[in-house]
Amino acid sequence: xxxxxxxxxxxxxxxxxxxxxxxxxxxxxxxxxxxxxxxxxxxxxxxxxxxxxxxxxxxxxxxxxxxxxxxxxxxxxxxxxxxxxxxxxxxxxxxxxxxxxxxxxxxxxxxxxxxxxxxxxxxxxxxxxxxxxxxxxxxxxxxxxxxxxxxxxxxxxxxxxxxxxxxxxxxxxxxxxxxxxxxxxxxxxxxxxxxxxxxxxxxxxxxxxxxxxxxxxxxxxxxxxxxxxxxxxxxxxxxxxxxxxxxxxxxxxxxxxxxxxxxxxxxxxxxxxxxxxxxxxxxxxxxxxxxxxxxxxxxxxxxxxxxxxxxxxxxxxxxxxxxxxxxxxxxxxxxxxxxxxx
Ligand code: PEP
Ligand code: MN
Numbered sequence: 001x002x003x004x005x006x007x008x009x010x011x012x013x014x015x016x017x018x019x020x021x022x023x024x025x026x027x028x029x030x031x032x033x034x035x036x037x038x039x040x041x042x043x044x045x046x047x048x049x050x051x052x053x054x055x056x057x058x059x060x061x062x063x064x065x066x067x068x069x070x071x072x073x074x075x076x077x078x079x080x081x082x083x084x085x086x087x088x089x090x091x092x093x094x095x096x097x098x099x100x101x102x103x104x105x106x107x108x109x110x111x112x113x114x115x116x117x118x119x120x121x122x123x124x125x126x127x128x129x130x131x132x133x134x135x136x137x138x139x140x141x142x143x144x145x146x147x148x149x150x151x152x153x154x155x156x157x158x159x160x161x162x163x164x165x166x167x168x169x170x171x172x173x174x175x176x177x178x179x180x181x182x183x184x185x186x187x188x189x190x191x192x193x194x195x196x197x198x199x200x201x202x203x204x205x206x207x208x209x210x211x212x213x214x215x216x217x218x219x220x221x222x223x224x225x226x227x228x229x230x231x232x233x234x235x236x237x238x239x240x241x242x243x244x245x246x247x248x249x250x251x252x253x254x255x256x257x258x259x260x261x262x263x264x265x266x267x268x269x270x271x272x273x274x275x276x277x278x279x280x281x282x283x284x285x286x287x288x289x290x291x292x293x294x295x296x297x298x299x300x301x302x303x304x305x306x307x308x309x310x311x312x313x314x315x316x317x318x319x320x321x322x323x324x325x326x327x328x329x330x331x332x333x334x335x336x337x338x339x340x341x342x
Contacts, residue, residue, distance in 0.1 A: 002038050005060060040065070072268060094237050099330070102130045151182070168185075169201070225238060252278070274287035
């Protein structure tokens, strides 16, 4: 249920509503929107009578939320969430008029490789750097990432270039480390329904980049985000990264139509990852352009200083020069739409 506060409700009145919800044994989630504050009450499986809330000072209305996902849904928060990612180089915004780009290699391979990539990411005017230290690989014999050493390299990148760090956590143990060294916790496609990991990310104070599972429906994606938010972390950005289909000219099929579908149902920003979404280098630029044209709130791009020698995902990684060209294109398309690219 959603307790909608009056436009002029005071902090004390909002606080009293939250206390009353807790007194009933439930969890309040205050949502501060542009035009109104609402307090969501979730987890009322036993149908506790919430009638008392309607009569409290400052309360305008109590509305049922009809969707299975609550905190994620637009019913609950009509205006777009603009995620603000704090980086040493300044805030990077994702959502609303802001298109956030995350770029860098698939994996951190060495300090030299990460620095070479970061230099070009920074030069392209992009504020967020990616690079996996813990890699979920299909084969146990493939490069698994540098682990903690990789995170330390990423934090050097952070200090040296002022870039925010986006990196994947694959389990609770790596999540603690990612939380310590990174700025955004990435949950990968293979872990989109790892519910204990989602809950752990929900208890973190760092923003979460949640990738769509390779055979996840829209509702499953939104429910995964709900897991994170239900634990109190409202800083979630979704990411479309391609799904499995019969189509075999690309590694995955990038489902760009999910972008407007998500935006209709949810206030959360959604990025697109055309690198994993296609698996093919020459398809990354056209699909980046398409992603921005369709309204994506961000792009996740694999870029490697020497793609042909990459230890993972070289086939889909752009060279730094190709990355520059792509960025030029997407900035122009964003401008037509009245949006800015970080
Ligand atoms: C990645 O971003 O490097 C990655 C492994 O992506 P996904 O989880 O989408 O496969
Ligand atoms: Mn990759």
